[in-house]
Amino acid sequence: MSSYLDSIEKAVGEKRAALESLAFFDAELWIGRPLEYHAPTSGTFAAEGVAGYMESRGLRGALLSTTEGLLMSPQDGNGDLLEADGLLPDSVFTVWNGLPLFPAEPGLLPLPEKLHKRCRGIRLFPKSQRFPLEDWVLGSLADWMTDIRLPLFLWHVETDFTDLYRFAKRYPSLPVVLESQWQKILYPLRVVYNLLKGCPNILLEMSNLVLPGAVEYFVREFGAERLVFGSFYPMAEPLTAMGLLIDADISREGMRMIAGDNMRRLIGEVRV
């Protein structure tokens, strides 16, 4: 028994050191009510808790989103992010919920010349908010986002992959972050991997990329520069994705890129 306890103690020390050595930037930090499926097992998280949470987890930065953009409306969700502004550390940026620019709709939406200073990405929910991911609907939005290098965020369950393939090909300079939530991205991987192979402007967020050896496979096939760390907290445990990364058999440089450098580079390129 004592040798087992020694092994555990050693593993704890090694994992702590590995986590502390990486400057994690969380692309998936969420306020708002938990999604229905996750609600029974999720904690609650509000803007007031962001700074303390980041310190306790050793996070160096984050992209903050809200579920209210989906559960209520894009405008209500964006309003919550705006309200949170004064409570957030400087290292936290936001992802607003967008809609097609035409027909114009009232309320707080990300628009050309009116992008909030903390906003570093736009998330679309094409399935839930009822529009196709097609250039004849989203062309003006995509042109603007491409022009200022503002990344597009998409949950994999919210898009048709054929539509996304066509869209990413149509806008090859638009950075797209395909998110592995809210269901695990395991099931459509045969399609997703072909999508990534065909569209170099698509990056993958890894909070629910849990197939055995998936991080190593991704780095081998697509390169570490296209994988980004996210936690999906509070609907998922951050140590899941952190653990998959620190235990991955990849280079130290690759680990640094995935932990935070890729996302910092991406948002650093946004011309606000």
Added chain:
Amino acid sequence: MSTPFIVDAHVHTGFMSGFFAEETDAAALVRRMDSLGIALSVNLCNMVSLLRGPAFGMDALEKDFETSSRRIYYCGTFNPLSGGEDLAYLEKVLGRPGFRGIKIHPPWHKVAADNPSYEPVWKFASDNGLVLVSHTWSRSSYNPAQALSLPDLFEGWIKKYPKTRFLMAHAGGRGNGHAQAVRLASEYENVYLDCAGDIYIPGMFVKLKHLIDTGKFLFGSDWTMMDPRAHLTHIMLSDLSGEQKYRLLAGNARTLYRLP
């Protein structure tokens, strides 16, 4: 990890029809176990046994047990639609050294967990000292068959067969089923849970500390579908004592499955 001691109480082998999987056979599993300090695994079980019945897959499981140097223990399967045949086969292979339990899967076999056709397997497990394992999950909007395995559906059997050691795989899943599974494991001496699958619940291991202490909660990964590393860092860095981590990672599974 200097001394391999972990027991992964929930793995599978076999090709996956519905999705991409790079690691599928016992040799790949052993490589993964070696890389992570996993001493033993329990296979619940290969896809052939789950989808066609124990007569088609259990010889391969016993072979994997032997070729892995007796590191991959396994369960047989019972499908209520072919119950008589399955039990006759399981009876024949009783006593094989790697055989430790029976897996049932209500959503895959499309028979609700409280259906009377499961009664023979509850009795068989009780009479023969085998662990009975079932897939358990919550209601799911995108996979309605999961409702066939809601934890509460098992309560009648749990009461009727108190000597059957019953393991609720996936601890009831992520949604409303999780609370049901935790209640049953807390209330009944013969109910156990594993953490296999994508139940990456924030702080889960500390929340279920009482089940770790009472031998009721087991580490499992759901390899070939899930990477064991998805839980290991969370467990290691949870606010648990070294002894509790050992119980969760190995001790509780060794006791339940009577592993060496």
